[in-house]
Amino acid sequence: MNRRSFIKKLLAGSLAFFGISGGTYYYARNVEPALLTVHKETIQSKKIPSSFDGFKIIQFSDTHIGFHYTLDQFQELVKKINALEPDLIVFTGDLVDKPNQYNWNPRLTNLLSSLHAPKGKFWIYGNHDHGGYGTEIVKEVMGQANFQLLKNSHHTIEQQVDRILIAGIDDVMLGxxxxxxxxxxxxxxLFTILLAHEPDIADKSMEFPVDVQLSGHSHGGQVRLPFVGHLYTPLYAEKYVEGKYRFESSNLDLYVSRGIGTTRLPYRFLCKPEITLFTLKTQ
Structure with a gap:
């Protein structure tokens, strides 16, 4: 959906939302987007080896740096992630909002490099990473920061004599x-975690031996109203918007992050930005 269509579709809900009060507008524009939360989840499975019991994974997603999200804010995010002492870090796409227009700064690479996880740092493309001729730029920056790209590929994580698998697909929309x-x-x-930027691809992931899918893209809707819920989500984030979804027929668990930054419109309401700390537990 292009910008004009997006704004047209969102206009009615936005007018109602912003018409509540000037204080609500100020909160959504200047307060809630900075209220970063740490969402904690425990993932239990018989397939998780005993040596991975207590293994910690941090997911962060959709920073959209450059669109009302600064490197100073990203620095605070890095500090918060490192303080949680993750074993593994995954980034599920959309690093900067417009790669071809962004003023790439070595500070961004340095901050990404300073993220520490002894079992590795992995990432996948989001639609904004591919958009605006940014594919190779983002790849170079993430590579310099020691993040390993998972583009229709997988990697084995080893601990003692045990192994789990982390895999990632190319972006659904533009890849x-x-x-x-x-x-x-x-x-x-092997216990298998799939990184997929767009959550709705879970309808296909369940046909494969995937135990957990980690996604972003939706921003949780960014603006959510009481009794109404989210007003809009992008293509391929229309069915699965935020939180955990379980597919009993396939034993797949999907986790959709609300992400960190904003896009299109710089507001969040009843939809705080988040990083997610996953702790693996053997059943």
Whole structure:
């Protein structure tokens, strides 16, 4: 959806929202976008080896740096992530809002480099990473910061004699995602985490030996109204918007992050930005 269509669709709900009071507008514009929360989840599975019991994974997503989200704010985010002492860090896409217009600063690479996780740092493309001719720019910056790209590929995480699998697909909207290639020659008995920017791809992920899918893209709707919920979410984030979804028929658990930054419109209301701390637990 282009910017004009987006704003047209959102206009009625936005007018009602902003018409509540000037104080509400100020809160949504200047306060809530900075109220970063740490959402904690425990992932339990019989497939998680005993040596991974208590293993900590941090997911952060959708920073959209450059659109009302600054490097100073990102520095505070880095401090918060490192203070949680994760074993593994994953970024699920949309680093800067407009890669071709962003004034790339070495400070961003340095901050990304300062994120510490002994078992590795992994990332996938989001639609904004591919958009605006940014594909190679973002790839270079993330690579310099020692983040490993998972683009229709997977990586084995080893701990003592045990292993789990982390995989990632290319962006659904502007890339060429291929789940079959991503999980080619993998052992279905290994506990498998899939990174996918757009959450609605879970309807296809459940057909593969994936235990957990971590996604972003939706921003949780950014603006949510009481008794109404979110006003708008982008394509491929229309079914699964935020939080945890369980698919009993496939044993897949989907977690959708509200993300950190904003896009299109610089507001958040009843939808605080978040990072997620996942703790693995053996059943």
């Amino acid at each position: 060429q995602p291929n789940l079959s290639k991503t999980l080619e020659n993998t052992n279905p008995d």
